[in-house]
Amino acid sequence: MTEIIDGNAVASQIRDDLTAAIETLADAGARPGLATVLMGDDPASQTYVNMKQRDCEEVGIESHHVDVDGDASPAELYDAIADLNDDPDVHGYIVQAPVPDHVDYREVIRRVDPIKDVDGFHPENVGRLVAGDARFRPCTPHGIQKLLESAGVDPEGKDVTIVGRSDIVGKPLVNLLIQKAEDGNATVTVCHSRTDDLGAKTRSADIVVAAVGVPELIDGSMIGEGAVVIDVGVNRVDVSERRSEDSQTASDQSDTEKGYELVGDVEFESAKEQASAITPVPGGVGPMTRAMLLYNTVKAASLQEDVAVDLP
Amino acid sequence: MTEIIDGNAVASQIRDDLTAAIETLADAGARPGLATVLMGDDPASQTYVNMKQRDCEEVGIESHHVDVDGDASPAELYDAIADLNDDPDVHGYIVQAPVPDHVDYREVIRRVDPIKDVDGFHPENVGRLVAGDARFRPCTPHGIQKLLESAGVDPEGKDVTIVGRSDIVGKPLVNLLIQKAEDGNATVTVCHSRTDDLGAKTRSADIVVAAVGVPELIDGSMIGEGAVVIDVGVNRVDVSERRSEDSQTASDQSDTEKGYELVGDVEFESAKEQASAITPVPGGVGPMTRAMLLYNTVKAASLQEDVAVDLP
Structure with missing residues (x-):
């Protein structure tokens, strides 16, 4: 059974833990x-x-x-x-x-x-x-690290392929995952539009992170058996176009009524067949990005007010 | 014929070009x-x-x-x-x-x-x-970029494996080579002590950069045919030990007399058999690191004195 990593649940837990830290700050x-x-x-x-x-x-x-x-x-x-x-x-x-x-x-x-x-x-x-001395980790890569942790996936010694080299996801994530640190120590390959034979790079990876902004670029044929798949993409796709392609595609009803649906950079259904764990879109990375902004705000307050708090 | 990339010659050319820039500054x-x-x-x-x-x-x-x-x-x-x-x-x-x-x-x-x-x-x-907006590139990775350029190797679309994740070589180099930029656009894999099956990662690469500080860690069996090999390592090895291993190993006579010789992170002789181009140790990356410090100093003076110069 492929695990569907529930970003809403992990984010909710983080928000609960942050609420306690915020109370500590308020008491001070x-x-x-x-x-x-x-x-x-x-x-x-x-x-x-x-x-x-x-x-x-x-x-x-x-x-x-x-x-x-x-x-x-x-x-x-x-x-x-x-x-x-x-x-x-x-x-x-x-x-x-x-x-x-x-x-x-x-x-x-x-x-x-x-x-x-x-x-x-x-x-x-x-x-x-x-330098391995982060003050504020950017919210999306930090959220991805928390999702991996929640799914019991230790990146140490794993081969990670990141597709995308944006300033807000790909670049900070490679720098976090190669650190000599508990939540790092991964062997990381960074791919992008100029990459030769992208499929070979994703297929050989233990963990694939798709953060490139191309709807369903990565399908099941590009995922190795048992890999963990983290889908950062949030792409709006016109529903009428998709319906003609595939009337069976799952979609959120309320979005469908608006004439579009959200899809990731990963073709969920086929990738799920290969993966041991995968994040959905929506409900995967998105809620984590939002939660980690709250995390950083609490950390900022803790630093500036010189009040120690427990961060999740 | 394998090209031996002559770092002394490339560095000398850069020093000459810098001398002209320094004269421009002096004139101002x-x-x-x-x-x-x-x-x-x-x-x-x-x-x-x-x-x-x-x-x-x-x-x-x-x-x-x-x-x-x-x-x-x-x-x-x-x-x-x-x-x-x-x-x-x-x-x-x-x-x-x-x-x-x-x-x-x-x-x-x-x-x-x-x-x-x-x-x-x-x-x-x-x-x-x-962020792709470098003011001063660290000297060793910058020197490596210049060596590749001098050898006519465009990293765009190439698979690069960097062995080592130090703050002064591995980390800045991956960040430079993944940039959407003329001397970037490579697909880069960062390996280190926790990497699983290092040989597979180096063998599949078009360009291998060894910057890990382990004498002759990477031998010819780990290099793909026709790859470009950049050896950043400078390791002192006791000569008496090496002589008993291999009396044929080339070494610099003056160093040998001191009781040690310098070897890289790459086993030069066997790697050379596989590579299309390779840097020697000494005389490869080392002189480039020194030249790029001069480059950065001239750039710093140009910025602070507000005098435009042509940089090599």
Whole structure:
């Protein structure tokens, strides 16, 4: 039987554990605060920001929000960032990506105080992670590590193939998994659009992480028997197109009614036949990314308020 | 015929090109300066520092040196670092590793002004490199990229196996080679002491980089036919032991007279039979590491003095 790794359940457990840590902080007079910054009015970004705020409320983190006009100058965004750097009630914040084209996202990240950089994207935090001295692990790779742990999969000595080299998943994940550390010590191969014979690289892996943003790129023929499959992709696919392809495909009814469904970078049904464990989309990595943002916010508050807490 | 990649020749060409850039800087009244900091009196470290100073003199970089007593407090070393951060004549400096046990090398690195961090070890510089926005590439991986280029080996689409995950070679090299960039776009596998079936990982690679510090760990049976082999290892081996093993082994006469010889992480003779190109030890990667330190110093001076130069 293939194990379907339940990201919602693991994330829920982490949120419970964080609630206890937040109570410890509250008892010391320190309520963790997370701010979201949204420049422009992209509806998807608005949805993500709303979710993050709701997540905060559920666990007792105070949420703050700053809107910046989509036509504003970069300087106005920088001013908002400087204010958050100075605000003692805000222990961590994220600038929702993407920012408008006239703003350099790299420069935005560099202006975030590294101690409040709960995305873990600031160069100083990336550098610390590479050196094995991470302050904030980026949320998605950290969530993947927690999912592996929850499924009893120790990466030590395993062959891991990561498909995708993004700044937010592939790059930090290879750097975490090759560390000489308890949740590292894996032999990692990083693949991407220029990779020759991708199937050979995924088939020989004990653990496959797909984080490339191509719907169902990886099917069962590319998965070795008994491998663990982590699917980071969240791709919207038009339902009418898919129905003509395969009327049997499982899909979430409410999404189907909206005219699309969510699929991962892995073709779930065929990959499941090969895998010993696999994450679904949705309900796999996604909830973990959200939970680990709360984790980083609690850690940021703990560091800034100098109150020790137990982190899950 | 297997190509023996001549690191001395490539490094010499780079030094020549740097000399021109240094003249451009001098014409603008800006002489590049490199400082070395040595804490304690380790003879090997002393030798390295002397070599770096001699390299500087040869190309017209002003060299500075600071000695710190091996028994001094960390604070004394930090003071020396603060002075160098403030010294306008010093555009770059390195704190020679290893530092004594009572000093935290990580903390030392964090105190170096990132704009003067010509080793490229500061977390901010590591983070920028990972993001594809490197300021100073660490000298050894940068030198390896230059060696590949000189041998006409484009890493794009190639399978690269790196053996070793050190902060100064393996980690920065994987991050450079997976970049979506002209000298990147490789599919990279990082191996180390916990790797299962190392031979399979090196045999399937188009390019093998050995940077693990184990004498002749990788022999010809572990190299695929036609692969390019880059040997970063520099290991001293007792000659008397080796002679009893193999009286035919080539060795540098002067070193032999000292009772040891230098060997790489690759068994050169058997690997050469398989490889299309290979670096020797000595005379491969070593001279490149030294040349790229000069490169970074010139770049640091160019950035700090705001004088544009052509870098090789």
